[in-house]
Amino acid sequence: MPYRIDELAEKLGASFEGDGSLIVSGAAEPQTAGEGDLALAMSPAYAAHLAEGRAQAAVVWPGADWQALGLKAAVFAPRGRLAMAGLTALMDPGPAMAPGIHPSAIVDPTADIAADVAIGPFSIIGAGVTVAAGVRIGAHVSVGPSSVIGVDGLIHDGVRIGRRVRIGARVIVQPNAVIGADGLSFVTAEPSFVELSRQTLGVGEVTIPSDPRWHRIHSLGGVEIGDDVEIGAATTIDSGTIRATKIGNGTKLDNLIHIAHNVVIGEHCLFAAQVGVAGSSVIGNRVVCAGKVGISDNITIGNDCVLGGASVILSSVPAGRVMLGYPATKMDVQLESYKALRRLPRILAKLAPRKGE
Structure with missing residues (x-):
């Protein structure tokens, strides 16, 4: 179902900036997001792909310069995957099972x-x-x-x-x-x-x-x-x-x-x-x-x-x-053992007697 940005932020327990009346009806990765999607750009690495899509709003990290990213609204998520949990729950209608x-x-x-x-x-x-x-x-x-x-x-x-x-x-x-x-x-x-x-x-x-x-x-x-x-x-x-x-x-x-x-x-x-x-x-x-x-x-x-x-x-x-x-x-023991095992051929090569010795 569609949500206003201000309504969505309230349901997620998050803050937002920008146009709270903007409507989104789905979630998408930044590069594939349409105008009606909320882009998931919870880190600078993801946000770099916003220009490839058409999202007007996104979930971003705290302190992100959302206007410089070309957005009209932004929802701030201190813990991105936790925001994804809430967002996907809101947007998943579940399996269609008729009552009875x-x-x-x-x-x-x-x-x-x-x-x-x-x-x-x-x-x-x-x-x-x-x-x-x-x-x-x-x-x-x-x-x-x-x-x-x-x-x-x-x-x-x-x-x-x-x-x-x-x-x-x-x-x-x-x-x-x-x-x-x-x-x-x-x-x-x-x-x-x-x-x-x-x-x-x-x-x-x-x-x-x-x-x-x-x-x-x-x-x-x-x-x-x-x-x-x-x-x-x-x-x-x-x-x-x-x-x-x-x-x-x-x-x-x-x-x-x-x-x-x-x-x-x-x-x-x-x-x-x-x-x-x-x-x-x-x-x-x-x-x-x-x-x-x-x-x-x-x-x-x-x-x-x-x-x-x-x-x-x-x-x-x-x-x-x-x-x-x-x-x-x-x-830590396993990693040290693995490193030692990888060094073993070089050590054995150094210890091997040379021809004529």
């Missing part, structure tokens, strides 16, 4: 569905499910028996929610995520070589059990997801074995992440794509994992840790550590 239950949807008669929900085409709501007020469920979604979706949830197309999954308020689940599938939990009748190798570190003869079959340990624990959580596209969260797999309030998971059975993740964590957390590990609050981080099973990551991209965490990490590498060590 689509005729092609199948809703079990024992399900408790609030009056103002939206359930899209070909979605299936199982027995004993509770769908709270304001929930929007897209097309081709399935919700397993005895699951709960909290108020104002947004479940995008193709999501699969298993049995006994409890989802808190205002949770967003992106397309094709799977919550509540069975975990990888199997056991052999007698100790297998993989069990013994953890004790022996692989030293000794390979032992082959007389009965090599894997016996399933069924997943009874379900999944519990807190309030204000976001789950990315094609991300999977497995059910716990006996107790629930848990995701804390405010945690945000990117696409293509796997959370194994019995994992506990704390509050306000941020995980980038392709993170994998093995079974029964415990992640503290405010932990940040960059892309492709791997976390071993049955370990603990303390509060406020930062795990750098593609790091592999093989043992527990104390609170507040910044880790990098495979195997992961403190970031």
Whole structure:
């Protein structure tokens, strides 16, 4: 929807200068902005491209000479990305989901569905499910028996929610995520070589059990997801074995992440794509994992840790550590080790004996 500059600045909690009555109806990068767009020029580097576009108003950094940039109005953002969060929220209408239950949807008669929900085409709501007020469920979604979706949830197309999954308020689940599938939990009748190798570190003869079959340990624990959580596209969260797999309030998971059975993740964590957390590990609050981080099973990551991209965490990490590498060590140690490794060929070349010596 269109906004006046003065109205927009008020909603963002920001100050403005210039023509407050100017109308903007979208946001754009400076070089592609039209006359009706608000250009995002939160640093001098971005502002240098304003002349390539036709924006009359922009979000700029505090103290920017907006008139010299050829603008008629400017909104000042001390923290640019935070302003982007507010601005994009104002300008995003969200997915178009008609209120009510689509005729092609199948809703079990024992399900408790609030009056103002939206359930899209070909979605299936199982027995004993509770769908709270304001929930929007897209097309081709399935919700397993005895699951709960909290108020104002947004479940995008193709999501699969298993049995006994409890989802808190205002949770967003992106397309094709799977919550509540069975975990990888199997056991052999007698100790297998993989069990013994953890004790022996692989030293000794390979032992082959007389009965090599894997016996399933069924997943009874379900999944519990807190309030204000976001789950990315094609991300999977497995059910716990006996107790629930848990995701804390405010945690945000990117696409293509796997959370194994019995994992506990704390509050306000941020995980980038392709993170994998093995079974029964415990992640503290405010932990940040960059892309492709791997976390071993049955370990603990303390509060406020930062795990750098593609790091592999093989043992527990104390609170507040910044880790990098495979195997992961403190970031400063890892960088020093990497520098030393790169210097090694030159050092060896100097130490090598010369011909005739």
